[in-house]
Amino acid sequence: MKPPARHRHDLIACHECDLLQRLPAEHLAGRVRCRRCGCVLDHGGHDPINPPLALGFTALILFVLSNSFPLLDFSLGGQHASTYLLAGIQQLYAQGAILLAGVVLFTTIIAPLLHISLLIYVFLPLSLGRRPPGFVAALRIMQAVLPWSMLEIFLLGVIVASVKLAERATIVAGPAAWSLAILVFVLAATTTQVHPGRLWDRIR
Numbered sequence: 189m190k191p192p193a194r195h196r197h198d199l200i201a202c203h204e205c206d207l208l209q210r211l212p213a214e215h216l217a218g219r220v221r222c223r224r225c226g227c228v229l230d231h232g233g234h235d236p237i238n239p240p241l242a243l244g245f246t247a248l249i250l251f252v253l254s255n256s257f258p259l260l261d262f263s264l265g266g267q268h269a270s271t272y273l274l275a276g277i278q279q280l281y282a283q284g285a286i287l288l289a290g291v292v293l294f295t296t297i298i299a300p301l302l303h304i305s306l307l308i309y310v311f312l313p314l315s316l317g318r319r320p321p322g323f324v325a326a327l328r329i330m331q332a333v334l335p336w337s338m339l340e341i342f343l344l345g346v347i348v349a350s351v352k353l354a355e356r357a358t359i360v361a362g363p364a365a366w367s368l369a370i371l372v373f374v375l376a377a378t379t380t381q382v383h384p385g386r387l388w389d390r391i392r
């Protein structure tokens with residue numbers, strides 16, 4: 189009996205142990221695990237385009253909310269003040285902490301926004317059956333920028349600072365703090381939903 193036709197794109201390298209192996213012909217029906225280490229190589233029948241796109245739009249809305257509303261509200265001796273994400277970075281810059289302001293700007297604004305924009309740029313045309321121009325470069329930049337999106341570390345810093353200041357002032361988390369917290373989870377969810385290997389099947 190003639191063996192089934194095999195194509196080069198059936199080959200997949202395990203991202204954990206580097207074992208090169210072939211995806212089974214019926215892999216679209218279910219999850220495929222590495223033969224050697226057992227990590228998930230392919231998520232099978234899951235839609236690889238619409239969930240990341242939906243998460244991208246959700247993240248965009250949360251990002252806009254996070255930058256439009258107060259992060260924290262302070263009350264001290266009858267005085268009230270609100271702080272915003274961008275205003276905090278401007279304060280750092282004004283106080284001479286230029287490098288720190290740049291790092292915070294990049295990790296909390298530029299990297300997450302670039303990640304979200306590329307997510308929509310790649311997945312919106314794919315959902316309409318078209319390949320976006322610069323698809324490979326966009327996908328590469330999206331993966332490369334991901335480790336620089338550090339909203340969770342920023343949020344942790346805000347919580348620590350709030351706990352320390354709570355002895356002297358009344359601090360209430362503003363709408364931006366809540367939307368940032370949800371955004372952290374949404375961005376984490378996108379990393380589990382983006383499967384570059386499966387996108388090749390759609391754009392060929």
Ligand SMILES: [Zn+2]
Pocket residue numbers: 202203204205206207222223224225226227
């Ligand atoms: Zn493996």
